[in-house]
Amino acid sequence: MSEVLLPYAERADGRLVRVEEVERGAACECVCSECRAPVIARKGDILAHHFAHAASESCRNAIETTLHKLGKQIIRDAGWLWVPGYSIDSRPLIAATKVTATLVEIEKGIGQIRPDLLFHRHGHVLAVEIRVTNSPDIAKIAAFRALMQPAIEIDLSNVDRNSLEQLKSEYVLRDAPRAWIYHPTIDSAAAEDSCRRLEGLHPALVEWQRNAPDRIAWLKAERQRRERLTHSIGALQRIQGEISEQIAELLHAWPGPDILTGGDAVDA
Numbered sequence: 001m002s003e004v005l006l007p008y009a010e011r012a013d014g015r016l017v018r019v020e021e022v023e024r025g026a027a028c029e030c031v032c033s034e035c036r037a038p039v040i041a042r043k044g045d046i047l048a049h050h051f052a053h054a055a056s057e058s059c060r061n062a063i064e065t066t067l068h069k070l071g072k073q074i075i076r077d078a079g080w081l082w083v084p085g086y087s088i089d090s091r092p093l094i095a096a097t098k099v100t101a102t103l104v105e106i107e108k109g110i111g112q113i114r115p116d117l118l119f120h121r122h123g124h125v126l127a128v129e130i131r132v133t134n135s136p137d138i139a140k141i142a143a144f145r146a147l148m149q150p151a152i153e154i155d156l157s158n159v160d161r162n163s164l165e166q167l168k169s170e171y172v173l174r175d176a177p178r179a180w181i182y183h184p185t186i187d188s189a190a191a192e193d194s195c196r197r198l199e200g201l202h203p204a205l206v207e208w209q210r211n212a213p214d215r216i217a218w219l220k221a222e223r224q225r226r227e228r229l230t231h232s233i234g235a236l237q238r239i240q241g242e243i244s245e246q247i248a249e250l251l252h253a254w255p256g257p258d259i260l261t262g263g264d265a266v267d268a
């Protein structure tokens with residue numbers, strides 16, 4: 001694995017910083033967000049400035065973890081973000097809105113889960129998840145539903161890993177794909193929608209139920225008719241067998257003129 005070059009590293013206070021913000025070399029006193037190992041700030045004259053692991057050269061997920069942390073930091077610093085809208089059958093249910101928080105908490109536990117961010121506003125709380133690589137966590141979705149906790153997901157999986165330093169805060173706050181993970185209004189509207197669809201099926205179900213006794217009676221009669229038919233065919237086959245045997249016996253006992261051709265049996 002080639003050397004991982006990071007545009008951001010973590011300062012002692014937990015904040016991600018750019019290489020321009022710190023001292024050169026090990027004096028930067030920063031660590032890698034993923035493995036927590038010390039990094040050095042390389043600020044040469046030729047290559048682009050970056051952080052590199054001081055000891056190890058390989059660190060899986062360093063970029064993903066940095067991006068995930070950067071997304072959270074951008075939202076907390078801004079204190080605002082755009083929440084997505086939601087429609088059912090082109091009927092708008094929730095309008096896309098810019099919301100400003102009075103307080104943003106990172107990795108604060110609620111119930112059994114620890115959302116990436118909690119966005120507080122006028123006594124309401126919105127959970128925000130930053131998606132970098134993982135697909136939606138089913139257990140987490142269920143937990144948001146159990147808590148009736150509105151939650152959105154911001155998808156940063158398309159961000160170019162080779163140019164994290166160019167990630168614009170507007171992309172995270174407004175432009176990146178985002179969707180509702182859970183909202184009570186969406187949930188109840190979806191439930192009502194399912195009920196309506198079931199009611200649409202209702203007349204057909206009533207019709208089917210009304211005809212059911214006739215159908216069952218017809219099926220029973222049909223089965224009996226088939227059984228009788230099978231029985232009759234069996235009887236006919238037995239009779240045919242017996243007749244064949246009798247004919248064979250007659251032919252054997254009387255090998256004279258062929259009785260089947262109706263020839264004269266009297267000797268000349």
Ligand SMILES: [Zn+2]
Nearest residue numbers: 032035059062
């Ligand atoms: Zn690392």
